[in-house]
Amino acid sequence: MLFTTKIAGVAPLLLAAASNVYGATTLQVNLNDTASIKTAAKTVAKNLISYYSGNQPGQTIGILPGPPPAGPYYWWEAGAMWGTFIDYWHYTGDDTYNALAKQALVFQADPPQNSFMSPNWTASLGNDDQGFWGLSAMLAAEVNFPLAPGEADWLEMAQAVFNTQAADDRHDDECGGGLRWQIFHSNAGYDYKNTIANACFFNLGARLARYTANSTYSDWAEKTFNWIRDVGYIDKNWNIYDGGHVPHNCTDINKVQWSANAAIVIQGVAIMYNMTEDAEKWGKPLTGLVDRTLEFFFPKGVMVERACELTDRLLCNVDQHSFKGYLLRSLATAALMAPGLVRDPIIKTFKTNIEGVIDSCLADGTCGYRWNVGKYDGDMNNGPAGQEMSALAAFSTYLITEEQAVIKPLVTNSTGGESRGNPNAGEKPATLMSMSELTGKDRAGAGVLTAFVVCSILGTYFFLATGIGERQK
Template sequence: MSSITRCLHLLCLAPAVVLGALEVDLNSKESIKNAAKQVAYDLMTYYHGNESGHVPGILPGPPPDGDYYWWQGGALWGAMVDYWHYTGDDTYNDVVFEALQFQVGDDEDYAPRNWSLSLGNDDQSFWGMSAMLAAENKFRDPPRDKPQWIALAQAVFNDQAAPDHYDGICGGGMRWQIAPTNKGYDYKNTIANGCFFNIASRLARYFNNETYAEWAIKTFDWIHDVGYIDEDWNVFDGGHVQYNCTDINKQQYSYNAAILLSGAGYMYEYTNGSKVWEDRINGLLDGMERVFFVNGTLYEPSCEGGFCTSDMLSYKGYVHRWLAVTTLTAPFTRDRIMKLLRSSAELAVKQCTGGANGRQCGFHWTTGVYDGQTGAGQEMNVLGALTSLLVDGASPPVTNSTGGTSIGNPNAGNPKTTLAQATPVTTGDKAGAGILTAFVLGTTITGVIFMALD
C-alpha cells in the first residue's frame, strides 16, 4: 500500500466526526467501547506517519519540529495495541503494524542510529514494551523474514543487560541515557531501570525462564536498596553517579510507580503468588493511592498547578493501562484497582468537551472541567482510562505455553558475546534468555542535543 493509500484507507475506516462532548455510560461496555473509538480517532489525528512525506512510527517532533520525542511514538503503539485488544476494533492495526516494524533500527533492537543523540534506555524500552505487548496480546505476527515481536523485546533486554548499560556504579542499575555524550548520562533513574525490570519480568513469565527472573529480582532490589523506593513506598526519580546515586531527586512521577507495580504483577504470577511480590504490590498500591489519586482521580503532583512537559502529559494513560493488567496477573488486586480506575475514568471523560469537535480531552482531570490543553498525550490518557475499564473479562497476556505465537530469539539485538542459557534451548521460539557481556554503540556521536529534563 502506498502512503497516500494507507492514509485514505485509515480515514475511510475511521468513525465519522461527531460534534459534542464525549458521552459514555461507564456501566455499559458497549458505551465504553464507543467512546474509546471516538477518542482513538481523535488521538490518531495527531499522527501523520502514514502520510506521504512523513516518517512512519513517530509523532511530530522532536522540538522544535513538533511537541513529541521519539519514545512517545512507541508509547502510542502500546496504547493502540491495547485499544484493539480490549475493543476488538482493528481499524488502526495496519498503521500500528507498520509503525512498530519501521522503527526497529539496523540491529532490530529499537535503537535506530538516527535517534542516537537523544536515545535513553527508557526510550528504547517503551518501544520494546509495545512489542512485548503485541506478543502477549497475540497481535498479528510479522512475516518470518521480519523482526518478531517477542524477539524485539528480547533484543532490548539483551542490549540493556550488557555491562556498558548495566554497570557496577552505584552498585548496579542503568543510566538514563545510552550515549556518554548525552545530557543525563550521569543520572541513574527509576524509569530506565523500572522499564528494564518490567521487560525482564514479562520475559520470565512468557518463557518460564529463571534467567530473566533473576535479572528482574536483581533490578527491583537495586531500585529499592539504592533508596529510590523508601519505607513508605514513595517512588523517587533518581540520582547522579558522581554522588554514588545518594543525591536522590525526590520528585515523584506516577509512571515510575506504575511501571514497578506492573512488573511486580508479572513476577507475582511467575512465582505462583509469592508473598514477597504480594507485599510489594500492596506497598506500591498504597503509595500510588496516597500520592497520585485525589478523591479517586489520577493526579500528577510533579506538574499539575505548574508546568508539564509533553512527556508528563502522557503519564496518566500508562498508569491506567498498567494498573488494569495488574488485575489479570495479580487477581487479588482486582476490587481495589477497579474502584480506582472507574472513579478516575469518570472525571477523565467528563472534561472531554474541548476542541473543534467539542470532545477533545484536557490534562487536568480532578476538576472535571476542560482546561484548554489538547494534545496526543491528553488523548492517550483518556483512551487508556477507557480501555482499562474493559479489562474485566478480557483474556490475560499469553505466554509461549498458553497460546503465544511470537517467535523468540535469545541472541536478538546487537550481541558481541553471549552466555549459556539458564535453561536448555528446545526450539527457536521457546528459548530462554540470552545475556550479553558486551555491546558496542552502533554510531559515531557527532553532536549533543539538549534534553528537556535532567
Template sequence: MTSRIISLLAPLAGLLHLTSGLDLDLTSIDSIKSVTSTLAYDMMTYYSGNQTGQIPGLLPGPCDSLECYYWWEAGAMFGSLINYWQYTGDDSYNPVVIQALQFQIGPEENFNPPNQSKNMGVDDQDFWAFSAMDAAEAGLPDVGGDTPSWLALAQAVFNFQTTLWEDSTCGGGMRWQVYAFNAGYNLKNTISNGGYFQLAARLARYTGNQTYADWAIKMYDWMEASPLFQTHDDTLYIWDNTDANNNCTDVQHFAWTYNYGTMLMGAAALYNYTGGAEPWGTRVFEILDGAFKLFFPEEYGGNVMTEFQCESTMVCNNDQSSFKAYLARWMAVTALIVPDTYDLIMPKLRESASAAAQQCTGGASGRACGRQWYAANDGSSGVGQQMQALAVIGATTINPGIAPKTANTGGTSESKPDAGTDVGNAPIPQHSPITTADKAGAAILTLMCVGVIVGGSIWIIL
C-alpha cells in the first residue's frame, strides 16, 4: 500500500519541482554563482560552434524560420559569458568565447566576416564590438601574435562605422544597413546610431582619446535633435527608427529596453570620462527615468522589468527575447560608474532577478526560463530567455572590484587607433563594368547553349 501511494505521489512531486523555479538567495554569493552557472550551461546547450565541423561563433541558422538566431545575438551571447566570468570568477567558458570572437574577425581586422557582411546591419557589428570591449574592460588577456587585440577590434569597428556617417539625408546619422541592397537601408534606427554612440563613448573612457568622445557627442546631439528622441509628460521616449526616404520627419513609435540600455551605457561612460561634467549627469538620469517609467510598471510592483511591446501578447521574436539582458547589464555598470544612480538601480535589478529566477520552470529540464518575469513561466524558451535571466541575476553581484577597466586602471589590451584602416573596407567582390564586347560574347554563348538544348531535345525525340 505504501509503495502504491508513493508511486501515485511521484508525478505530483515532479510538478511541484517544475513550478518552484530556481532556488536563488540574493544574500548568498554562492547561491547566485550556482544559479548563474546553471543558466549559462543551459544557454550554451543551444551552441554547437565549438564542435567539429561547425562554425565558431554562430548560433543555429540560417534565419528562414523562427527557430534561428541572427549573427548579432551570438555576439551578444559571448559578451554575456564575459560578464558571467566577471560576476562569478568561473572562467570555464573563456576558451569558447575567445575562439568565437577570433573566428568572426573579417579581412578588415574587424567584425565584418565574409559569411555575414552582405546582410550586415550596423547594429549587428556593434554587438560584436561590445563583446570585444567587454573583454578589454574585464581584463581578458589579448591573444597576441598577429591577432588583433580586443581593443583594436573595437577600434576597427569604430573606424569602419565612422565612414558611414551621412550628412546628405536627415542632417547626419547612419543608416541601419551597411549596404544599399539590403531591406531596411532606408531606415536610421536607434540601435545602430546608439550602438555607435556607446562604442565611441566606451572607447573614449578606456583610452582617454578625445576624438572618440567628440564623435560620441556628435552622434548623441544628432539623435537628440531627431524624431528618435521625444519628451512627453516629463518622460523621455527613445523610439525605434525613422525613415531617411522622408528625410527623418516621421518615427516608428516602438520603445525597447535595449535602446534605452544602449543609450544609458554610452551616457554613463561619458559621465565617467568627463568626471561627471554636464550634460551627462542630466542625460543619464533622463534616460534612466524613462526606462523606469516604461519598463518597470507599477502594475507589477514597479521593480520588475518587462518588455511591454511584445511580452504580454506573446509576440516577441528571438531578438526581442534577449533585449532585457542588455538593459540589465548596462544598468549594473551605470550603478558603478555613475555612483548617484546605485540606490535607484539596485532595487530594480534585485527584484527583477528574484522574479526571473522563480519563473525558470519550463522545458524538459524543468528549469528553462521564459520571458514574463512578473508571472509564471510562459512556455517560451531560447537563448534570449536564458541570457536575460543570466544577465539580471548576475548583475546583482556588481561591485567596484569588477568595474570596467580603462588603460589607466588596469586595462592591458593593446591600443591601435588606426585599426582596420590599412586594408580595404569593401568585403563584397568588386567587378569590372560590363562592356559591349562582354554583352556580345554573352549573347553568343546564350545562342550556343540554346542550340545545344534544342538539338539534344530533337535527338531524344527521334
C-alpha cells in the first residue's frame, strides 16, 4: 500500500526495501527520514500560501479571499490558517512564512484593543470566529513566535479575546449558562448555544491559566467544561455533539459530530491535565475523549469527517474542508502534554493516517480532501485552502512520531515565555472578574465550531445552516 504508483523496471526486492518511500506521481516522502518529512511539509506549505493574496496591493492583510460572495472563505478560517503556519514553524523550524503570519495577526487584532473585533467583521462576528484568532495568538505566545519590540504582545491579544468573551454582555442564564454562537442579537444563530463557541473559550482559558498561573483563567475553564458536559453536549461515552437552541433550553441537541469540536475540547482538557495532574478530574476525560475520537474519526486508521464525507458522496462545505487539520494539531498537543496517558494511541494513529495523506497529495503539494481512497481525489470545489491546511498539519504534526525530531515544549511565563501580556487587555471588562464575583449568567462556555445546524428526518441529516463563520445575514 505504501507505493501508490507502479514504477517500471524496479525489481520487487527494491520495492520492498523502499517500503517507506512513496511513488513519483505523489508527494515523495521517506517516513524514516525527518528531513524528508520536513521537505514534504514545506512543499504543501508553499501550495497553501498560494491561496493567500492579502500581502498584495489592494488586498486585505491577513484574510483569505472572501467572505462570500467576494471569495469562498470566511474571516475565521484565515485565523486558523495562520495558527497552522505557526505550528508548521514550531515543528519544522522553517520560518519562511513567519513574517506573513505576524503581519496578519497584528493587523487583524485591530490595535489598540487587540481583541480581533475589527469593525470590518463585528457585524457578523461569532464567538467562535473571534475565538479561532485568539487561539492562534495564544499559540504564538506558547511557542515564542517572534515579535518585534513595541508591537502588540501575543499574550495580550489572547487575553483581550478572553476578556471580551468573559464580559457580562456575552453571558446569560439561558440553558444554565454558556456562550451563544453569535455575539449580536441580529445575527442568525444567536439563539444557538454550541460546543465550538464554548470550547474555544474553555481552551483559551486553560492555556492562559497554564501560561500565567492565574487561577481565574482555570476557574473559568473548569466552569465552562463542566457546562458543556452538564448540558449534554458531551455524553457519557465521550461523544461530542454540536449544540442546542435556547428556546428549547438547549435540550434539542444536534448530535452531529465534527472533528473540530473534538479538537478544541481535547486540547483544552490536555492542557488542564498537564497543569493539574488531576487524574480523576482531567485525566479520565482526556483518555475517554481521545479514545472515542480516534475510534470515531479514524475508523480504519485514516481520518474521515464522517458527518459530511460519505462513502458515495461528499457534502463537506468550505469550512469543513479545514477541520481535519485542527484535530491533528490538537492531538499532537495532547500527546506532548500528557504522554503517559494518550501518546501511544495518538502516535499509532498518526502512523496509519499519514499513509492516506501522502496518497492524496501530488508531487507539487496539491492535496485532495479524501485521505481514505488511496489517491488524489481531484476535489478543488470547496475552498482547497482548507484541505491544504489539513495536509500541512498532518505532515507537521507527524514529526512527533520521530525520535530524532527536536520539538520544543510549549512555554509559560516561568519557563522562558517572552510574551508578558496585559490582564486588562481588550475592550471590556476593565479587569478580570474572580470566580467569587460570578453569578449564574457569568458561567461562560467557550466554543468549538458549528458547521451546520442539522436535523434528523427519517434518520437522515439535512443541513440547514452552514457552520462556523458561514451564516446567512
